[in-house]
Amino acid sequence: MFSPQGPSLRELAVQALSSVEHGYDLLAPKFDRTPFRTSDVLLDATADALRPLGPFGSGLDVCCGTGAGMRVLEPLCQGRTTGVDFSAGMLAQAHASHPEVEWVQADVRSLPFTEAFDLAVTFGALGHFLPAERPALFAGVYRALRPGGLLAFPIGGPPPITSFWYWALLGFDAAMRVRNAVWRPPFVMYYRTCPLQAMRDDLTAAGFTVTTPPLTGLGPRKDGAPRYRLVLARKPS
Template sequence: MSGTPGGNLLTDHPELYEARFPDPGRLAARWAEDRLRAHACGPAVLDLGCGTGRDAAHLHAAGRDVTGADLSEAMLAHARTRHPGPAYVRADLRGFDLGARVFDAVVCLDSALLYCHTNDDVDGLLRSCRRALRPGGLLVAEMRNGAFFLGNTELLDAPATGGFTWQGTTYTSLTTLRVDRAAQLLRRRRVWTADDGSPPVEQHSAWRLLFPQELRYALAAHGFTVLELHDGPGPRTEPPWREGAPAPAGTADGDRLHVVAQLRTSSIPRRA
């Protein structure tokens, strides 16, 4: 490990990411596939912010024609080697152009959408999604819920510890979260230590805190109609989503937010 701030231990080392977040049941990908089937979506799917490729590969195995896109070359190299099947391309979710390729759905899981920190970033993402989708196509996303932090401090009150062991080395993290209200960001400081004697790694990251009605407004401005918007059940809620779960209630009190939006076929978006 390196003691230099900046970088990210897990995303720079995808094998560590998968060790820290094992997902043998592919719960997020199964939830996404369930929503695609529920809305009779066609087979061509763009997995935006695909990371290590696990979810993209599951959607591919389910019969989808999948393209995984990510900004991290390390993640893409890992995905091509360890989770083959989908096509993998490098793209910045804040603004991308995949040429003439048109998709039936864009899937954006695990708060990847919230790396759009500014309004311009959000506009760039939705503009790019609109360009990449065929009329009637779907945007299926899962993320942290900005509204959860209105009065809830359980994730902010004290630093959280975590850890995992990989190839004989134990990694331990100390994570502190704070809300930057002016920027509307959830900022994270995380310090990793390892028992192999290497120096600590300090890293900083942030997620945009989008509120449900703010998300509806942005989607509508780019030509989307919201079909679903709710806190749960979902792949990272308690209790977690399961096949055959009842229809979501439409509440937004939990710490996760799930959205399915459809690109309108005949309206002109209010933003270019």
């Protein structure tokens, strides 16, 4: 499915009926050949937007998966780079691609770092956290950053109600809620639980100063709104 080297429909079904951790362990060897991997276009646009704010010292990729975020961190960070994820399978793939990086297996809702990083990023992972779990996630990132440190991540604009994607994402989230109501263990992945204002509110409550400039490198939508914004959450100096 997606490509000849990607997962089959049966493999995706088995993953979807597993826990989040075990599902990603199963998907890890073929993850980079699916649309779930953050695109290089989005990674490069993020790096371009962050470059004028650097250089940075050490960098952290939160929910690093197979390590795609190192395309952003390694050129921007002069110190060590670290990725953290709870899936051993994803980390094994990340280590194979980037053996020079420090890879840490941990639950990112209780990150094991204190004032260790200057830049933290995350890509495509926030839908794996229920809204009630985000305060612990953002508090852990806040603790992991040095004073003046920055958390950055892109967030897509909401599709208009008349678009195909509005209804596709609504249908996916509805199907996921039904799946989690009738099947255990749950697989938490929702596309509509991370609106921009909710992200701003949760980050501000964690102590960050938040700005959300448009990612101009990706251009506007047909209605003139930005396709993506870059959330920049700064820990006070």
